[in-house]
Every structure is written in C-alpha cells, then in structure tokens.
Amino acid sequence: MKRLLAFAVAASISVTSVADEDQVEYRQEVMSAIGGTMGAIGKILKQEVDRPGDIAPLAAALDELADTAQRVFPEGSDGGDALPEIWEEPEDFAERLTVLKEATSKFRTAASSGDMAQIGPAVGEVGRACRGCHQRFRE
Ligand code: HEC
Structure with a gap:
C-alpha cells in the first residue's frame, strides 16, 4: 500500500512538472514568434530589405499574436525567464499586456x-x- 501510494505521488509530481515545462516552452515559442515578427518588420523599416508590402500583413500577425500572448501566462506556469512577480502582481502584469494589445492594434x-x-x-x-x-x- 505504501509503495503504491509513493508511486502515485511520484507519478503525479512528474506529470505536473512535465506539463509545466510544456507551458513554459509554449510561452517561449509564442514570444519568439512575436520577436521574429518584430525583427522582420525592423528589417523592412531600416530598409535592409525592400519589402514595404509585407509591413501590413506582419503588423496584422503581430496584433493577432498579442491576443495569444494574453493566454500564455496561466497560474502555475512560472519558469523560464518569467519572474514570479507576474503572478504576485497580476493587475500590473495584465495592464502591460493591455498596453501591448493597444499598441499592436x-x-x-x-x-x-x-x-x-x-x-x-x-x-x-x-x-x-x-x-x-x-x-x-x-x-
Ligand atoms: C506583458 C509582458 C510582456 C510583453 C508586453 C512582451 N513580453 Fe516578451 N517576454 C515576456 C516574458 C515574461 C518573457 C519570458 C518568458 C519565459 O521565459 O517563459 C518574454 C520573452 C520574450 C522572448 C524570448 C522568448 C524565448 O524563446 O525565450 C522574446 C523574443 C520576446 N519576449 C519578445 C517580445 C516582443 C518583441 C514584444 C513586443 C512586441 C514582447 N516580447 C512583449 C513578457 C512580455
């Protein structure tokens, strides 16, 4: 019985930590997409590439990604480079996500x-x- 319990506890711990790791990686992938989109826009604006027609679709993509960004910081997904203050001061953090969305829009x-x-x-x-x-x- 004790062994079974220990196994159950160990299994639930490992399931939880795997899930959290995936959450962090997912967040970082979404953030990388945002970073890549901004990087591409920067190259156009600095005239390193002659692609002015790409600005509008890239800006639209960025605005959509700003919506996705609202959902990648769920409770319990701390890790990576995300500071614990995100969940300790949720109102301040939410305000910054709103500021991002207003700016991308x-x-x-x-x-x-x-x-x-x-x-x-x-x-x-x-x-x-x-x-x-x-x-x-x-x-
Ligand atoms: C509301 C807060 C917030 C805003 C706004 C925000 N970021 Fe982030 N960003 C974070 C946090 C927190 C992390 C660390 C995430 C992690 O490591 O889990 C991060 C990580 C990143 C990363 C690294 C991803 C990786 O692979 O580790 C890039 C690139 C990035 N952000 C780009 C941007 C760009 C570009 C913008 C603006 C268009 C932006 N972010 C706006 C909070 C924000």
Whole structure:
C-alpha cells in the first residue's frame, strides 16, 4: 500500500512538472514568434530589405499574436525567464499586456494605411510596450 501510494505521488509530481515545462516552452515559442515578427518588420523599416508590402500583413500577425500572448501566462506556469512577480502582481502584469494589445492594434491600423509618418511612431510604441514589460517581469 505504501509503495503504491509513493508511486502515485511520484507519478503525479512528474506529470505536473512535465506539463509545466510544456507551458513554459509554449510561452517561449509564442514570444519568439512575436520577436521574429518584430525583427522582420525592423528589417523592412531600416530598409535592409525592400519589402514595404509585407509591413501590413506582419503588423496584422503581430496584433493577432498579442491576443495569444494574453493566454500564455496561466497560474502555475512560472519558469523560464518569467519572474514570479507576474503572478504576485497580476493587475500590473495584465495592464502591460493591455498596453501591448493597444499598441499592436494601433500599429496594425497605421500599417494598413501605408503612411510611413504613422507607421514609424506606431511601431515605436509597440517596442516600448515590449521593453516596459521585459524590464519589470522578465529575467
Ligand atoms: C506583458 C509582458 C510582456 C510583453 C508586453 C512582451 N513580453 Fe516578451 N517576454 C515576456 C516574458 C515574461 C518573457 C519570458 C518568458 C519565459 O521565459 O517563459 C518574454 C520573452 C520574450 C522572448 C524570448 C522568448 C524565448 O524563446 O525565450 C522574446 C523574443 C520576446 N519576449 C519578445 C517580445 C516582443 C518583441 C514584444 C513586443 C512586441 C514582447 N516580447 C512583449 C513578457 C512580455
């Protein structure tokens, strides 16, 4: 009986930790997609590649990913470079996700207008939303 119990406990612990690891990896994959999308947009804006027509679809992708980002920090998914403050100060953290979403939504609108005078400042605002959260909540 004791052995059975010990096995059950060990099995449940290992299942939990595997699940958490997957959550962290999933979050990092989503964040990498966001980072890659921003990186591609940066290359266009710095005119390292001549792909102005890609800005609008990339901005739309970023705006969609900002929705996904809202769901990758569930309770109990601490790990990776995510600081525990995320779950200790959930309101502050949620506010930063909202700031990101507002910025990507504005950028998406600016990008679809094709007006560079709007696109530059809008992408700058997205970058500030990234940095603001990273400085506070990422190791
Ligand atoms: C609300 C907070 C928040 C915002 C906003 C945010 N990030 Fe992050 N980001 C994090 C946290 C926390 C991690 C660490 C996640 C982990 O290691 O589990 C992270 C990790 C990353 C990573 C590393 C992923 C990996 O493979 O380890 C990249 C790249 C990244 N973010 C890019 C961005 C970009 C670009 C933006 C803006 C468009 C952005 N992030 C906005 C919180 C945020």
